Amino acid sequence: MNEDEKRKEEEKKSMEIIVEAVTEKTVDKVLEKIKADKPLRKDIFGGEDNNTKEKELADQKAAGAEYFKKLVAGDRQATKALSAGSSTSGAELVPTYVSDQLITVAQKYGLVRKYGTKWPVQGINENVPTMSSLTAYRLASDTAAVTASQPTTGNVSLRAKTVGVIVPISKVLLQNSTADLIEAITMLAGKAIAKLEDQWGLLGLGAGEGVFQNVNVPVATLASATTYAGVTAEDLLNALDLIDENFLSESMRWALSLSVLNNFRRLRSVVGSDKQGFLFEGFGNQLPATMWDIPYDTTAVMPKNSDGSQAAKKFMALVDYSNLIHGDAMEYTVEISDQATITDVDGSTLINLFQQNMVALKIWGQIDIQLANADKAFAVVKTHA
Numbered sequence: 001m002n003e004d005e006k007r008k009e010e011e012k013k014s015m016e017i018i019v020e021a022v023t024e025k026t027v028d029k030v031l032e033k034i035k036a037d038k039p040l041r042k043d044i045f046g047g048e049d050n051n052t053k054e055k056e057l058a059d060q061k062a063a064g065a066e067y068f069k070k071l072v073a074g075d076r077q078a079t080k081a082l083s084a085g086s087s088t089s090g091a092e093l094v095p096t097y098v099s100d101q102l103i104t105v106a107q108k109y110g111l112v113r114k115y116g117t118k119w120p121v122q123g124i125n126e127n128v129p130t131m132s133s134l135t136a137y138r139l140a141s142d143t144a145a146v147t148a149s150q151p152t153t154g155n156v157s158l159r160a161k162t163v164g165v166i167v168p169i170s171k172v173l174l175q176n177s178t179a180d181l182i183e184a185i186t187m188l189a190g191k192a193i194a195k196l197e198d199q200w201g202l203l204g205l206g207a208g209e210g211v212f213q214n215v216n217v218p219v220a221t222l223a224s225a226t227t228y229a230g231v232t233a234e235d236l237l238n239a240l241d242l243i244d245e246n247f248l249s250e251s252m253r254w255a256l257s258l259s260v261l262n263n264f265r266r267l268r269s270v271v272g273s274d275k276q277g278f279l280f281e282g283f284g285n286q287l288p289a290t291m292w293d294i295p296y297d298t299t300a301v302m303p304k305n306s307d308g309s310q311a312a313k314k315f316m317a318l319v320d321y322s323n324l325i326h327g328d329a330m331e332y333t334v335e336i337s338d339q340a341t342i343t344d345v346d347g348s349t350l351i352n353l354f355q356q357n358m359v360a361l362k363i364w365g366q367i368d369i370q371l372a373n374a375d376k377a378f379a380v381v382k383t384h385a
């Protein structure tokens with residue numbers, strides 16, 4: 001073997017040693033990274049690793065339970081560390097898990113929260129731009145000018161308002177908080193907020209608010225019936241006629257109570273003096289829940305057949321939820337007190353927290369609900385005077 005060949009052979013062996021050493025170190029590094037990244041990786045089907053997801057959820061629940069334990073113990077430093085941050089008021093924001101659970105429950109039970117257009121409210125005031133429909137034109141020739149249609153633009157002003165709920169609870173129970181207790185608290189608070197938002201967005205909590213009290217929403221009045229039970233299927237067509245057809249979309253839905261829905265279910269066709277089959281299809285069938293091809297939802301906040309005075313009252317709504325703006329800061333704050341005396345919903349029953357060894361959890365956030373294009377995207381049904 002000549003000198004040249006010897007040199008090449010030595011270089012080859014040296015390179016093999018280097019590659020072997022580098023490969024070993026690289027593999028070790030790759031394996032370390034895979035182990036570190038495993039909790040963040042997805043399985044071969046695209047989903048997260050079930051064990052990892054369950055562990056993360058369990059950890060979040062445990063943190064939420066620990067937060068309330070420290071809160072009732074007055075450990076400010078610990079609650080601040082466990083919270084999702086500090087609110088502008090100086091109170092702690094609830095842990096992320098608690099906030100997420102509350103929002104999830106509200107979306108499940110509330111129509112406004114479920115279907116309304118979500119708009120993040122970053123401060124106290126927020127403007128939501130609105131625009132009417134455009135018109136398209138056909139050109140008379142290849143060189144003709146395109147006619148322009150000017151859409152009507154505007155904005156809906158959101159002003160964040162405080163929405164809160166108070167949950168009175170045993171101090172001993174809160175001192176021994178568990179994940180189940182956290183879920184119970186968020187269930188109660190979430191359902192209460194969802195109900196309030198439906199009252200606000202549909203009925204209106206004050207003059208000019210909601211679908212019922214917005215003066216620009218058109219009204220279809222029953223020809224002669226002064227009770228909700230007198231409504232007919234044809235009456236709903238009158239409400240549909242009031243909607244601007246440019247705003248008919250998949251977001252359009254009827255909102256009514258279950259008892260008013262049953263008025264339509266009782267309707268039957270009549271031939272002479274004989275009653276025939278029910279007009280409302282779907283009894284025992286898997287048909288879409290629609291009335292005149294528009295989906296419907298029932299909610300406990302809407303007027304019911306059992307209501308007292310029913311003459312000249314609005315009792316159903318046709319709602320385009322894409323034009324019902326639900327502004328939410330998406331942050332919820334919790335405060336606790338064991339010294340106050342709180343009034344029950346009946347306005348008279350008092351709960352003396354200190355005396356009864358209870359605490360009151362006040363959970364609150366910043367929300368506003370407004371209508372856009374109220375005269376085109378909404379309608380209500382009203383009984384005759």
